[in-house]
Amino acid sequence: MNPPAQSAARRGEPLRSLLRRVVALEHRWPWVLPAASFVAGWVGFLLVGRGEDLARLVALLALCGWFWLLLEPWVRQRLERRRRRAGNFVVNFISQSLQQELLFFCLPLLIGATKLDAGQVAFTGLVGAAALLSTVDPLYERLVATRAARRMTFHAFCSWIAALVVLPMVLLVPVERALPISLLAVGAWLLLTLPLSLYSLPRWRNRVAWLAGMIIVPLLFWELRGQIPAAGLAVTDARVTQTIDGLTPGKAVARVRQEDLAQGIIAFAAIRAPAGLSQEVVFEWRHNGERERIPVEIHGGRAEGFRAYSRKELFPTDSTGLWTVDVLTPQAQLLERLRFVVVGEGALGPSL
Numbered sequence: 001m002n003p004p005a006q007s008a009a010r011r012g013e014p015l016r017s018l019l020r021r022v023v024a025l026e027h028r029w030p031w032v033l034p035a036a037s038f039v040a041g042w043v044g045f046l047l048v049g050r051g052e053d054l055a056r057l058v059a060l061l062a063l064c065g066w067f068w069l070l071l072e073p074w075v076r077q078r079l080e081r082r083r084r085r086a087g088n089f090v091v092n093f094i095s096q097s098l099q100q101e102l103l104f105f106c107l108p109l110l111i112g113a114t115k116l117d118a119g120q121v122a123f124t125g126l127v128g129a130a131a132l133l134s135t136v137d138p139l140y141e142r143l144v145a146t147r148a149a150r151r152m153t154f155h156a157f158c159s160w161i162a163a164l165v166v167l168p169m170v171l172l173v174p175v176e177r178a179l180p181i182s183l184l185a186v187g188a189w190l191l192l193t194l195p196l197s198l199y200s201l202p203r204w205r206n207r208v209a210w211l212a213g214m215i216i217v218p219l220l221f222w223e224l225r226g227q228i229p230a231a232g233l234a235v236t237d238a239r240v241t242q243t244i245d246g247l248t249p250g251k252a253v254a255r256v257r258q259e260d261l262a263q264g265i266i267a268f269a270a271i272r273a274p275a276g277l278s279q280e281v282v283f284e285w286r287h288n289g290e291r292e293r294i295p296v297e298i299h300g301g302r303a304e305g306f307r308a309y310s311r312k313e314l315f316p317t318d319s320t321g322l323w324t325v326d327v328l329t330p331q332a333q334l335l336e337r338l339r340f341v342v343v344g345e346g347a348l349g350p351s352l
Helices: 003-028 032-050 054-082 084-113 118-135 137-145 148-170 175-192 194-200 204-223 258-263
Strands: 234-241 255-257 265-272 278-287 290-299 306-312 321-328 334-343
Touching: 084 118, 084 148, 118 137, 118 148, 137 148, 148 175, 148 194, 148 204, 175 194, 175 204, 194 204, 234 321, 234 334, 255 258, 258 334, 265 278, 265 321, 265 334, 278 306, 290 306
Parallel strands: 255 334
Antiparallel strands: 234 265, 265 306, 278 290, 278 321, 321 334
């Protein structure tokens, strides 16, 4: 080895030694990073609930990993040109660690926003499954790390989830805008890395399938956007009532006689959001296939939630039966579902 090479090797030895120690610690205690990220996610969720600006700092730290995922393909290329095996190992290790950090950080905020709705539960379960996959090294190596196309797909999913959850917290982007912005950003990134992905797929059929998936999957998520929990928003109180004093609702009602509808029905919700965020929500009244949408603007920063309500006074001639009031984002993401029954005179009405 010539003197300049020896000098460069000596300069790089402390970094390699540090990396070896970090890798050894990660293999010895592989649960530490996911657990710490999961706790940080709950801390961020609770801080949002208290309306503290510190929540943005916690989210911003999580978002830092997002930029690595965007730059990873080009960093990998540069390292592989010098030392292929070492470059692959270093980049895979950093990427997997950051994917764990992002997914486990976002998971509590998604859980906090998930309602008992099949679509939202399935979506949050998908994120949880991806988080677990990132922690199981044999599965991760076999299913994700072996081919560039798989790595890019997993990177894209992690980046999308991070942007979807963190943009409303850090940049105060309303949730209905965070969804298309994050999809467009990830789509652009996939387009830029398209040559690397296609090169890693040896068969043309695989390439065609991957190209089709790159188009279909984002469109599918967009079509199913109502099934994505509105991370960062949480309903702290909601009820159907017939009275309200200022912004203080009266007692909750589950059944209303048809002759009492003249007093009006009020759907009330207190919605918690990050401080500084202005967000539109929609109260959607549904009965016998008919629906009416009433938009309301809320503002974040209140620990008990921003109080909003929708009052309905005009009812059809036949109003009996089950009524549903959904509190939604403009993209139809469910925040809360309220129900009440209108019964005829002397009737008990169906149970809720």
